[in-house]
Amino acid sequence: MPAPQFDAFFNAVTAALGPEAVNRSEETLTRYGENTMPGGDKRPAGVVYPTSTADVQVIVRAANVHKVPLYPVSTGNNIGLGSRSANSAGQVVVDLGHKMNRILEIDERLAFCVIEPGVSYQTMHDELVRRGDKLMVDVTSGPPQGGMIGNALDKGAGYTPYFDHFGSACGMEVVLGNGEILRTGDGSLDQETLSNWHTSKYSFGPILDGLFAQSNFGIVTKMGLWLSPKPPVVQSFHFAFPEDDDLEEIIELIRPMKMSNYVPTLFRVANDVYLCGTEGESPEYRASNGKKSFSDEGRRALRDSVGLGAWTVSGAFYGPNAAAVEPMIQRVRDHFGRSGKARYIPHEEAAKIAPLEVAINAFSGRPSLGELGLLKWRPGGGNTWFLPGTPMDGKVANEFQKVCRKIYEDHGMDYMVMNVCSARFARGLHVMTFNREDEDERKRADQCYLKMADELAKRGVFVGRAPVDYHDKHFGQTMPAFQQACNAIKQALDPNGIIAPGRYGMK
Ligand SMILES: Cc1cc2nc3c(=O)[nH]c(=O)nc-3n(C[C@H](O)[C@H](O)[C@H](O)COP(=O)(O)OP(=O)(O)OC[C@H]3O[C@@H](n4cnc5c(N)ncnc54)[C@H](O)[C@@H]3O)c2cc1C
Known part of the structure; x- marks a missing residue:
């Protein structure tokens, strides 16, 4: 690609959209480059703020003329996966959410919304409450200001029956790399009035929506997303298991409950450090200066102090009232009670244990800040996520x-994981918090990630989402035919390669 002509690009955008559409101040470039990754911050060349789809087209066309790389973000809260920073320094961040942040429609009867990229979980939650609390949005347990579009495009997930955020997306408007507008799904009908754009997922022809998840083929400017009816009562249940190896039995107990969909939520199976890690700095960090993993004795003491297990299992039922839900809870209690070692924690008790309150909020469609406490388990602000999965066996x-715990220990990291279980598969949310200001610890976090990626790949396990620092690494783990197909699509939709070069490995 020829050298980018940044000044000419910013002049063209300023002339077309006004000076407030461009920001190249020192403070802004520093702030947008910041992330929590081991690989360091990635300072952009500037930030642009479109107010409409037409503005996005202007920006994309100017970028094509002047060969400038654009990195779109919706709200830029992809913490632990890159935040707002691009795959490499020197790209121009297109901050869609700053001005394109309107809820365009909420259809209360058909339970869907149509939104611009800046609409966050908190905004949607608050708007649904304002409208009478009849609908529920599936939220993450991450930042409440995270955007529904950015999260869905990165294949993020929550915990209610509508956990699959990309799966709940229905109908997108996309500005392609060549500046053309594409409507996906039923929106592909060449008409002004569209009746089923946000209600029918599988329309005529190939399903193009998937091309815009974890890719760099276009900029999504509008999306339909499905909501669910708000249940009058959410009643959670929790079981604390004492030993690390109890995971085997836990997975066997959960599988039939999910396979039959008896339990409507996903199961959160979080280890002691994941849950207790939200509540303050590791009590052992300073003693070893971050060189040693948190000890088994330390883990035991910490989890005992709050009444949690080596693993704590959480799920929830929905119903018209507490009495209707009670027999369902009883059946789950009987089922888990068979293990003989699970301590049952009822909803009312769990609501007073801060890390379990996070789970209750997530099952209830309430954004909350509690889990962000994980970022302070070690000092220095480093945080990256490794996101493989396991079959429900x-x-x-x-x-x-055992494999992952050993790798964490070999690198002096604290094994912090939550398995989010559905019927056949559980995503393993592996958190790495590290002191980003300590060179040795930063390197160990990086090596730990790479080692896990290699070891699990050898066992046939791939990741479902990846931090920006590791997109090239994982793309390199894919088969040649996959790489060729992705690159051919990139060439067709973004021939000058201006959108997010390097994102998910595609240049
Ligand atoms: C403690 C903690 C807990 C977390 N829990 C969860 C969880 O439960 N579930 C979960 O999914 N995540 C979780 N996360 C990860 C992350 O913070 C959230 O997923 C967050 O919602 C993602 O940020 P965003 O929504 O602002 O997306 P953005 O940062 O706006 O977008 C993510 C990426 O998608 C691409 N993109 C965004 N918008 C567009 C667009 N319009 N067009 C084209 N490409 C685009 C960009 O490359 C961007 O970098 C957690 C993080 C932390 C730190």
């Missing part, structure tokens, strides 16, 4: 646990 899941 207890032996396999426990084997993966």
Whole structure:
């Protein structure tokens, strides 16, 4: 690609959209480059703020003329995966959410919304409450200001029956790399009036929506997303298991409950450090200066102090009132009670244990800040996530646990993980918090990630989402035909390669 002509690009955008559409101040460039990754901050060349789809087209066309790389973000809260920073320094961040942040429609009867990229979980939650609390949005347990579009495009997920955020997306408007506007799904009908754009997922022809998840083929400017009816009562249940190896039995107990969809939520199976890690700095960090993993004795003491297990299992039922839900809870209690070692924690008790309150909020469609406490488990602000998964087979899941725990320990990291279980598969949310200001610790976090990526790949396990620092690494793990297909699509939709070069490995 020829050298980018940044000044000419920013002049063209300023002339077309006004000076307030461009920001190149020192303070802004520093702020937008910041992230929590081991690889360091990635300072952009500037930030642009479109107010409409037409503005996005202007920006994309100017970028094509002047060969300038654009990195779109919706709200830029992708913490632990890159925040607002691009795959490499020197790209221009297109901050869509700053001005394109309107809820365009909420259809209360058909339970969907149509939104611009800046609409966050908190905004949607508050608007639904304002409208009478009849609908529920599936939220993450991450930042409440995270955007519904950015999260869905990065294949993020929550915990209610509408956990699959990309799966709940229905109908997108996209500005392609060549500046053309594409409507996906039923919106592809060449008409002004569209009746089923946000209600029918599978329309005529190929399903193009998937091309815009974890890719760099276009900039999504509008999306339909499905909401669910708000249940009058959310009643959670929790079970604390005492030993690390209990994971095998836990997975076996959960599988039938999810396979039949008896339990409507996903199961959160979080280890002691994941749950207790939200509540303050590791009590052992300073003693070893971050060189050693948190000890088994330390873990035991910490989890005992709050009444949690080596693993704590959480799920919830929905119903018209507490009495209607009670027999369902009883059945789950009987089921888990068979293990003989699970301590049952009822909803009312769990609501007073801060890390379990996070789970209750997530099952209830309430954004909350509690889990962000994980970022302070070690000082220095480093945080990256490794996101593989396991089939819902207890032996396999426990084997993966042993492999990953050992790799964390070999690198002096604290093994912090939550398995989010559906019927056949559990995503393993592996958190790494590290002191980003300590060179040795930063390197160990990086090596720990790479080692896990290699070891799990050898066992046939891939990641479902990746931090920007590791997009090239994971793209390199894919088969040649996959790479060729992705690159051919990139060439067709973004021939000058101006959108997010390097994102998910595609240049
Ligand atoms: C403690 C903690 C807990 C977390 N829990 C969860 C969780 O439960 N579930 C979960 O999914 N995540 C979780 N996360 C990860 C992350 O913070 C959230 O997923 C967050 O919502 C993502 O940021 P965003 O929504 O602002 O997306 P953005 O940062 O706006 O977007 C993410 C990426 O998608 C691409 N993109 C965004 N918008 C567009 C667009 N319009 N067109 C084209 N490409 C675009 C960009 O490359 C961007 O970098 C957690 C993080 C932390 C630190």
